[in-house]
Amino acid sequence: MADSSFTLRPLRRDDLELVRQWRNHPEVRRYMYTQHEIGAEEHLAWYERVRHDESRYLLIFEPDGRPTGFINFHVVDSKARRAEWGFYLAPDAPQGSGRKLGLIALEYAFENLGVHKVCGEAIAYNMRSIRFHERLGFAHEATLRDHHFDGDAYHDVIGFGLLVTDCSKIKEDANK
Template identity: 40%
Template sequence: MLRHVREHDLEIIRGWRNHPKVRAASLTTHEIGPDEHARWWAALSGDPSRQVLVYEHAGVPSGVVTFAGLGPGVTTAAWGFYLDIDGLESSGELLRAWIGLERAAIEHAFGPLGLVRLRGEVLEDNESVRRLHRRFGFAEIGSGTRAVDGVDRNVITIQLSREDNA
């Protein structure tokens, strides 16, 4: 289940985002401090083109889904996600939650958001995420190079269309 972020979620989701495994798979890998996180949230909460939702797995907050590029008449938007790695690994629920989050994000994109296409970016060497996206029907439609911590990294663009998801 996806729900809107509540004020008490903010510090929890910052902790999830700062997990070393999440940072290693991200396009920005530095640890995010409280001030930077507060600025991010202040900018985001007033921006109708972006949405951040908390994913609950078995009734427990377990991850974050982000959508960007939203707006009236928009048919394609970008998405990303991260999970509560420590909590889900300790409960043995990481894979089930990961699959549940992906399913919920796709349903939200093609349902309430009314999108026709959903795009994302994945580091080329993040094979486990690429494999999961392919399992859900995402196609790898392009690639490029992006500087991550001053090092050029290959990034794959993925896309899923509503008609391919039906």
């Protein structure tokens, strides 16, 4: 599945401003649980809080050496080897970058982190993320009714899961 022109590397302090710009872009922010614009101090405080957490893996996706996306894995249950993930792309990411980000990130989770299951969530109005998870082979495992309140309204949240045993389908799809 790996393509040497697409790499992942750990998030560095000097990436923070770029990642914060991506996160604050209206087309990214509108699908997040916290939708306010994140300030530099808040972003730095988050980074300082999670960077030494051994259950978190903060990664930068780089096609051809150009930072283009952010991935966050959180191993929430080390005994069951279950991780949650979140991700977003730069607003100007080239077409097809999301699929490549997903494939390389999942390969990293299963092969480098040794997780058995990756879980993801999408607010029900985020059809792009829902389709993305489905195309990567995730199973729709839950609909959490009125699970997220954005300050104005309640929204359902869709829960997804992908098992390490599903990797053969991912690798097969990656080679198409």
